[in-house]
Amino acid sequence: MPQATPINVDFYVILATLLFVIGAFGVMIRRNMIVLLMCIELMLNAVNLLMVTFSCYYNNADAQIFVFFIIVVAAAEATVGLSILILAYRQLRTIDISIFNKLKG
Amino acid sequence: MIATILTQILGALTVAAALMVVISKHPVRSVLYLVVTFFFISGLYIMMNAQFLAIVNLIVYAGAIMVLFLFVLMLLNLNKESEPKTPTLSWIIASIAAGTLFVVFIAALKDIVLVSQPGDNVALSNIGLVKNLGNTLFTKYVVPFEISSILFISAMVGAILLAKREKQMID
Numbered sequence: 001m002p003q004a005t006p007i008n009v010d011f012y013v014i015l016a017t018l019l020f021v022i023g024a025f026g027v028m029i030r031r032n033m034i035v036l037l038m039c040i041e042l043m044l045n046a047v048n049l050l051m052v053t054f055s056c057y058y059n060n061a062d063a064q065i066f067v068f069f070i071i072v073v074a075a076a077e078a079t080v081g082l083s084i085l086i087l088a089y090r091q092l093r094t095i096d097i098s099i100f101n102k103l104k105g
Numbered sequence: 106m107i108a109t110i111l112t113q114i115l116g117a118l119t120v121a122a123a124l125m126v127v128i129s130k131h132p133v134r135s136v137l138y139l140v141v142t143f144f145f146i147s148g149l150y151i152m153m154n155a156q157f158l159a160i161v162n163l164i165v166y167a168g169a170i171m172v173l174f175l176f177v178l179m180l181l182n183l184n185k186e187s188e189p190k191t192p193t194l195s196w197i198i199a200s201i202a203a204g205t206l207f208v209v210f211i212a213a214l215k216d217i218v219l220v221s222q223p224g225d226n227v228a229l230s231n232i233g234l235v236k237n238l239g240n241t242l243f244t245k246y247v248v249p250f251e252i253s254s255i256l257f258i259s260a261m262v263g264a265i266l267l268a269k270r271e272k273q274m275i276d
Contacts (some may be wrong), residue, residue, distance in 0.1 A: 007153055008109070013214055015116045015149075017125055021113040021207040026127035028199035031189035034178060035126075035135050041170065042139065043125055045146055048162075052233075056153040057219070061232040061241045067158055068242070072166050073252045076260035078170045082177045089181055096189040 012053040019046035033088075033095045037081050044074050112152045119145040131185050136174050143167040155233030 019042060026039030048067045055063030085095065092099055122142040126135050143166045229238060239263035242250060 008112070009219060011112070011116065012149075012153075014211070015119065017207060017210045017214070018120050019132055020121045021203050021210070022120070023128055024198055024206060025203035025207060027129070028202060029191050029196055031191055032132055032183075034174060034183070035132055038126060038135060038139050038174060042126065042142065043165070045143070045166070047123045048158075049149060052150055052153055052155050052158060056155065056230060056233065059232060061238055062245075064155060064158055064233060064238055065246050068161060068238075069249060069253060071161060073256070075165055075170055076256050077259050078173060079264045080267070081157060083264040086177065086181070086268050094189075095181065095183065095187075098189070 004019075007053065007056055009053060009057050012049065016046045016050040016053070019043075021048065031096050031098060033085050033097050034082075035099075036097060037078065041074060041078070044070060108152065112149065115145050115148045115152065121147065126200045130179050130188055132183050132188065133175065136171055137179060139174075140167045140171045143171070150233075153233065154230065157233060157238045 023039045023043035023046060024044065027036055030036055030039065035056065048070055051063045051067050051070075055067075088100070089095055119142055122138050122145060125138040126142060127137060129135050143162060147162045147167075149161040150156075150162060
């Protein structure tokens with residue numbers, strides 16, 4: 001790749017921050033548990049984007065390996081989370097997150 | 106300069122798609138917008154020459170995890186009518202809180218001075234290519250890689266155990 005410009009770190013940092021804030025906003029306003037899990041995935045992706053940016057900037061491969069492991073853990077987390085959700089839906093017939101304050105006992 | 110413009114367009118589209126994930130009322134539409142967001146993020150990875158992660162992001166996130174979400178949504182037969190309502194007050198409060206969070210993040214990040222590195226001004230590095238990343242993954246990080254397979258097995262067993270119907274629930 002001849003004459004490629006170095007990446008613009010500021011742009012990526014602001015973009016990742018924006019994505020993280022949008023994910024946090026979603027966690028705050030949505031009541032649907034599946035959408036809540038999706039917002040968490042969005043926040044994870046914001047962190048991934050930041051890590052890839054700095055990995056590229058510092059020319060260091062370790063951060064990209066960490067992103068790979070984050071993706072692995074996210075896959076496992078989504079599997080277990082969704083199966084818990086199905087279990088909860090069978091018991092309560094709803095996926096409204098506010099019903100879950102019953103878990104406090 | 107076309108790379109810079111392309112990156113900025115991709116970034117704007119990513120933010121727009123992520124916003125649509127949050128504000129769209131229909132859960133299935135949220136999932137589809139999230140898939141679109143992952144495609145744009147993969148595009149950004151390619152712009153940073155992280156080709157391996159771009160492909161893994163597409164295969165694992167957009168391919169596997171999102172199909173799982175969509176599957177659960179279809180299985181539970183959720184639609185717009187069953188979507189829980191959010192009160193207007195909590196929209197306002199959440200908007201203020203999220204905006205404040207963004208401002209705090211930006212204020213914290215504003216004064217950062219990045220240490221210039223040798224890889225700074227050369228062309229985009231090649232560390233994100235499959236060959237180089239594979240070399241690192243299977244030499245330096247081979248133990249965590251193997252442990253992650255144990256994590257997957259336990260997640261799989263846990264998911265099957267949790268989602269399995271009890272004997273007496275089958276009518």
